[in-house]
Amino acid sequence: MSTTVFPPLRRDRRVHGWIMSAAVSQAGDMAWFVGLAWSAAQVTTPAGAGLVMGIGALPKALVLLYGGALADRFDGRRTMILANLARIVVLVVASIVVAVWGLSLAVLLTVAVVFGAVDALYTPASGTLPRRMVRSEDLVKLSAGSQLAQRLAIFAGAPLGGLLVAHGGLVTVMIADAASFAVIAVALAFLVKPRLPQPVSTGRSIRADLRDGFAYLKRDGRARTLVIAFSGLNLFVGPVLAVGLVQRTHVAGWGSAWFGWFEACSGIAAAAGAVVAMRWKPTDLARSGLLVLVVQAAGCAMIGVVPKYGVFVAMAMIGCTAGIASAQLSAAFQQSVDPAYLGRSFSIVNLSDEAIMPLAMTGFGALISVSSIPVACVLVGVLFATLVLWAAVRVNR
Structure with a gap:
């Protein structure tokens, strides 16, 4: 019977690749947040800007439980890759629309809503990955290392977003964020491969899986x-x-x-x-x-x-x-x-x-x-x- 081999965490290239690519994505997200907030303030009233920044929470809340059930039913890593590809498509299409027809409140609201729904699929799936990547005793170090890298990414991403939106507009921020999603999608596809299999739910439907989860x-x-x-x-x-x-x-x-x-x-x-x-x-x-x-x-x-x-x-x-x-x-x-x-x-x-x-x-x-x-x-x-x-x-x- 084969035994799974876990390299020492300090030499685990899969884990390092995951932490670094997630940090790049976090920096892109922070740049997008700053760019979205600034752009919303330019095209609408304060109330409209607040709607743009908050409306993404609604589809995310509605889809989250469904996303968790999907994460347990299908492969979490593949779900994360597909979610990142969906984000890239949304940003590319939105950047083309803005470049051709200009920035509008409708575009910002649409992008925020779609992003909220896609996040609801990505987030639960990402929670299934650490258990399959490292030894149980290394989970604290993995979590701490991820936190440290992502906090540094936030410090870098906020001023980056301000710089990009000031000199290139929201289209430039969209392209930068899409590139950050491409980084983590490629890392997940070719480097971040789980070492342990994922147990899958066996309910007859997503609704049955949700009942079983509670x-x-x-x-x-x-x-x-x-x-x-x-x-x-x-x-x-x-x-x-x-x-x-x-x-x-x-x-x-x-x-x-x-x-x-x-x-x-x-x-x-x-x-x-x-x-x-x-x-x-x-x-x-x-x-x-x-x-x-x-x-x-x-x-x-x-x-x-x-x-x-x-x-x-x-x-x-x-x-x-x-x-x-x-x-x-x-x-x-x-x-x-x-x-x-x-x-x-x-x-x-x-x-x-x-x-x-x-x-x-x-x-x-x-x-x-x-x-x-x-x-x-x-x-x-x-x-x-x-x-x-x-x-x-x-x-x-």
Whole structure:
């Protein structure tokens, strides 16, 4: 009987190729995000620009569960390749339309909607790949390395997008993003080949597979706890950073430059946290990652009450713990969830970000309006800590 051979991670060209190509794609995505936002501001009202930037979440939310079921039914790697090719086609066609007929709100809305639907097919499929690529004990390093590379890509992609849209318009940004998708599609086709087979779902239909996915979470307590915890994490942190930090900076009169420095502090700390995660080897990844997030919850509460320089400490706490916990919890998720259900489980987690996050943002803003920034941040921090402590207690039952 043949035994699968896994090379040491530091010499694994397949993994290195995957991390680097994904980082290139992330840089292209960030450039596209900046270019899309700037272009929308040029052709429509602020309300229209907001619609362009947010409308992609709707098709993504509607298609995500279906995409997770497809990822478990068919080969995840091939699904990722096809999704990237679809993105390239959309961008090429859109760039031709813009070059011939000019930029319009209709074009931007169409591209945003199609991208949202394609992302819903790509994201769950990508979640099935790590388990098939490396040894179980290397999953934390793989996740941490991917995070580090993608954060660096975001730092590079944002100014790149601004430069491209300023000097070549949105068409130039589209071409650059299409090229980044071509890079990862080629890497997936010829270099990133999974070493382990993918278990496939055996339901009679996609709908049957979806029912079976929820039934699996009902009977597997550890997987269910991780899915609940994962689904709630960003719903607490996201509103504090996107709404609370902005409001605190504005109300205190510190100025937008300080907001940029706060965000930069968090990003640098997150990269440092990813490096720490590569070296730290706790005996229980799930429990360790969840308990680390108690520090992140404290940072969320601090944002509303500490003075200006204390916000840097809070952002460093949030960023560093995000880098550590994300790597540990991603690995624990890969290890804990039955491989046959990874796609559907990932789609449920991502659905919370797409479908519930807008409500969480709105609710947090309303909470600030009826109370105050300190009260809202402290309350969210307490609820966040309660969630992760509950999950840490239950995860091994």
